Amino acid sequence: MVETTSTAPAPLPLNKRGRGGGRATTRSAGWTAALPLLVFIGLAFGIPAVALLGGAFTANGTLSTANLTESLQGAYLTAMLSSVKLSALVAVVGAVLGTFLAQAVVTSRFRALREAVLTASGVLANFGGVPLAFAWIATLGNSGVLTTRLGLGDLGWNLYSFWGLVLVYLYFSIPLMVLVIVPALDGLRPQWREAAQNNGATTWQFWRYVGIPVLTPTLLGGVVLLFGGAFAAYATAAAMVGTVVPLVTLQIADALAGNVLIGHENVALALSLDMVVVAGVVMAVYLPLQRRSARWLR
């Protein structure tokens, strides 16, 4: 008995090798097809990344952490904190408002409204950069149409401020959130709401125990996406506030343009590294949260 059972699997490896031999060609073909992309990423993304890393740790031609230390002090630190605060605020507010808007659209009876909002979201989510800043300056800037007509200037309104930036950043963040959350809202089956009601739950209880938990993975993903978008934004802020509101992207651009002391050119690279690290930390917080909130999916 023992003999037979131990010899029984013997043909299997042979078999496998036989099949594997046939597959090997397709597998190598697969690698060949993927190779250009891998090489491209390695060159186009890898070389700048290495240069960045090397530069950030090089000061006056020698290996040093001086740049990094400097990038975490004084005005640079203020700018970084301000960037993080702005992005976090935009991300959370944008996610909440975007979800409400999406829910209003998804539950609407009008099919055309849904299509219109989704198309508009697709365009507005990509409406960033300088044009966005100009549009808002024309609207609520110091001589903007609304500012002058409604006399907002006398009321202390100032677009070129932290809150002004929040208002403007939400303009592309909310549509982005709508695009992210609509499929998830569509996925909420009407049976769940009815089953909850059938078990005595109120509307609020349905959302509390079922709706929001089911949406959480998508909501978290949206928050992270919005954070990343706001954190990386440079053109809008540059056109709007110049250096009135300190932001890390403005500091990097400034340093890259050469507005630093001799020998401190690589501070820009250190600041860039800081940004990547912040983005990495956000990911490191997000991924376990995401996994936890989506454990029922696995």
Next chain:
Amino acid sequence: MNGAQVEFRGLRRTFGTTVALDGLDLTVAPGELIALLGPSGCGKTTALRCVAGFETPDQGAVLLDGEDITRVPANRRDAGMVFQSYSLFPNLNARDNVAFGMRVRKVPTARRHARAAELLELVGLPSHGDRYPHQLSGGQQQRVALARALALEPRVLLLDEPLSALDAKVRVTLREEIRRLQLSLGITTIFVTHDQEEALSVADHVAVLREGRLEQSGPPAEIYDRPATPFVAEFVGTMNHLPGRLSGDLVEVAGQRLPVHGDRPGTPEVDVLVRPETVLVTPGEDGDALIVTSSFRGASVRLLLRLGDGTEIVADLPGHDAARFALGGRANVRLVERPVLVAARTPAAAAEAVSA
């Protein structure tokens, strides 16, 4: 727990221009399982949703033990519901799904879990409490949904085609289990289905609906053997449509004269409705029927025969007779002497009966 009496009184509900319910009157006795049977769009699901509170009728009322509940919000009704499919909350495991109603009512956790375990045991899934819905098979999901519907000990159980998304085999076992459970709990149950076999096999009463109205209600055997209308006859089981001619109280069909049961149309030319199992076939070289097709089904064999005048007729015979009827052979056909239903003549129905 005891079942309640459910009464539909003149229920009417329209969606835009579609009339889903058109004055439905029906009473379900306490503790009985009634099957609402009909083609899609007949209003059976709408009727069920009126009991659950997901639909409000435009006219009429739903009474529970004589009490009008038409305007009671869905989350305050005393009726547990099992949906067609995918109704389990995906973010909760089986235990928490079952305990959902108790959680909403703030029942202490320990008691909630104990009760959920009890219910999962009742539906045959004692060790599946920790599984999430996507880790359960379709049949298991419906069992959990059943446990959830029973968790609050409702006086009425509502089943909205709970088996239609399942495999044939699971469908049969689960429906038998539902019946067993329903009998032991004595809970009034309304079972919506479009599957006549399902309705006939589990229900105390079958109510056939057509275009928002009750067509016939009665015990399964009565519905099958004595359908009140051609529609019921057609919908429940398989039917032959044979050309016949009325004369007096009798109808002339396939060379025989049979008594007529039920209404008769104005014209003498009619379709006579005959069940395949009431067609008697005997092999014989001189027979006037040709055996066109034969499909063996184990316990029975279904033959399609062509009569001398070109009429096609379907007959069900015991399976062990199959060998006696060779394809292309000839046979004699007779109909069992009993009252038959007749309907206004419709063209070419025999072929449909075969595919049904």
Next chain:
Amino acid sequence: MAALTPAALPDVEPPARSGGRGRRGGIWRGVVLVVAALYFVTPLLASFVFTVNDPMTGFTLDAYGEIFTAEGFAQSLLLSLGLAVATIVLVLVLTLPAMLAVRLSAPRLRPVLEVLCTLPLVVPPITFVAGISTVLRWGPDYLAATPFYQTIISIQNPAFPVVLVIAYAVLALPFVYRALDAGLGAMDVRTLVEAARNCGASWPVVLLRVIVPNLKSGLASASFLTLALVLGEYTIARLLGFQPFSVWIVTISGANAPLSVAVSIFSLLLTWLLLLVLSTAGTRRSRS
């Protein structure tokens, strides 16, 4: 246990509730939609008013006329469109075969590809450009004696800066990957390919006649996202000193406020138009 039900369902609410909820839901939805419409439409309307309202002469469309006559308009717009087309082609040619290969024969490569294609999301463009400019600055110093030197110089040709195409392709990777992944997920690639191969189709035929037509909507959305990205991208182009449309807008506007806003509206409309063209092209072809 038996006490649960009667205690829990003691009273019957007045009938008004279920009807009331629907109405309340309607009001809630209306408020959200109106506020959103105000927020999103106001800047567009106000900008338009700003551009056509001259404090001296009243209504005028001069600002829009100036766009087309301003120096470098056609040149920068063409450059942007050229960059967009080149980027779309490059990124699709690189990703599509790789993603197909991952689905067909190298599934173990999939997580690698996914991570690599998501990485650019974590890296803000400004840090990316910091890295690129370092390479471009240092490259000549170290590579002066090698053939790479010529390459470094030629990819920075202001008439058509290939370096921007490369950078934009990297930035577009996450979006293209998502769009194509969704498209490929919606069709059974393996069966399609096997069926086509079984009918004797060669690999190029499989790709162009079977995969591409079925992937139309995925390709269309990947193309649109890349297009929008390239047209709107400012940071990298500006900091590397090139002048595509997005940078040109800023350079010409200078002190002329109505002109700069007019150009902004123009660029938004342009994006909108291209989206419409792409989406109708996608649906029309898939319908036929």
